Structures are given as C-alpha cells and as structure tokens.
Amino acid sequence: MTAFDVRLFSDEAAIRHVGEGLLARTLPCAKWTHEAHLAACLWLLRERSDIKVEQQLPDIIRSYNESVGGVNDDSQGYHETLTQFYISTVKAHNAEQAELDLLASVNLLLRSKRGKRDWPLRFYSKEMLFSVRARRELVPPDLLDTPHI
Incomplete structure (x- = not known):
C-alpha cells in the first residue's frame, strides 16, 4: 500500500x-487515519x-489527540478549518x-473525489489551509467557494 491508497472498511x-x-x-493512534476521520464523522451523523x-x-x-500523547498547537493536532470543511463534505455526501x-x-x-486527502486544496491554497489561522479558526476558502461540497 502506498501513502495514498484508500483503506476501505470491511x-x-x-x-x-x-x-x-x-x-x-x-x-x-495508528488507526486514526484520514479514512477513520471521515468514517467516524459519517457514523456520528x-x-x-x-x-x-x-x-x-x-x-x-x-x-x-491528547489521550494518545498528541499535542494541539499551531503546527500539529487539531485543525479547525479542515475539520469543519470535512464535516460539511460528509454531511453533503450523507444527504x-x-x-x-x-x-x-x-x-x-x-x-x-470528496474523500480524497487533497480535496480541500481545490478550495484552499496550501498557504491558507496550512496557516496557523486556519488551524485555529474556520477560515473561508481563498480559491473556490464551497456551496457545492
């Protein structure tokens, strides 16, 4: 499996x-993958x-994150914009x-396409998405609006 292979659920x-x-x-912690984030969100919904x-x-x-020894700071851990972006994405998919x-x-x-790791980069520049501001608070997309997520 490469770093970008999709891990489906059985x-x-x-x-x-x-x-x-x-x-x-x-x-x-090793099970908290990109796929797990999306699956957990859909399950919660x-x-x-x-x-x-x-x-x-x-x-x-x-x-x-803290329970598994992680840190939520300006460079790692929780990311508000990505979380809210994918919540909207998963909600649209679920509907x-x-x-x-x-x-x-x-x-x-x-x-x-919505499940891809790089899906947010259609709407956000790397500079914006990976900024401290985007990690700390929800920022609007700087490339393309997201009403059609």
Whole structure:
C-alpha cells in the first residue's frame, strides 16, 4: 500500500469501532487515519444524533489527540478549518446517499473525489489551509467557494 491508497472498511462493525474508540479515547493512534476521520464523522451523523458534530467534534478530536500523547498547537493536532470543511463534505455526501447502509456509504465516500486527502486544496491554497489561522479558526476558502461540497 502506498501513502495514498484508500483503506476501505470491511464491515460496519469496523466503522463503529473507530467511532466508539474516538469517543472513548481508546482508538490506537495508528488507526486514526484520514479514512477513520471521515468514517467516524459519517457514523456520528447517522448513529449519534445526540452529538452536534459541528460544535462537539472539535473538542472530541482535541481530547482524543491528547489521550494518545498528541499535542494541539499551531503546527500539529487539531485543525479547525479542515475539520469543519470535512464535516460539511460528509454531511453533503450523507444527504445524497441516505438510502445506502453505513458501510456502502462510507466506502463510496472514501472512493469519491470528496474523500480524497487533497480535496480541500481545490478550495484552499496550501498557504491558507496550512496557516496557523486556519488551524485555529474556520477560515473561508481563498480559491473556490464551497456551496457545492
């Protein structure tokens, strides 16, 4: 597997394991991949309506990062703009694919353009997206507006 191969999920239990491990802060750090971020977000939207993702996921991720020895600072850890961007992306995907079961929807998202690691760079320059400001607060895209995420 190369660094950019998509790691699909084999079953819904694996998706739930990631989501529940994130919430419980028991997921091994090595399992907190790009794909896991997107799968956990979709799982939260579908199965944990008690969690208001836009408001609560930032603190959930920060707390998880710290629990595995990570740091949330100006250069590593939690990234507000990326988190909110992907929440919007996952919500749009979920609205379009509501009839699919969780596994099919997650894997479809991961194989789509929206699931790519570089998807935000269609809307943000690298300089903007990886700035301290974008890490700390939600910044608007500087290349292309995102109403069609």
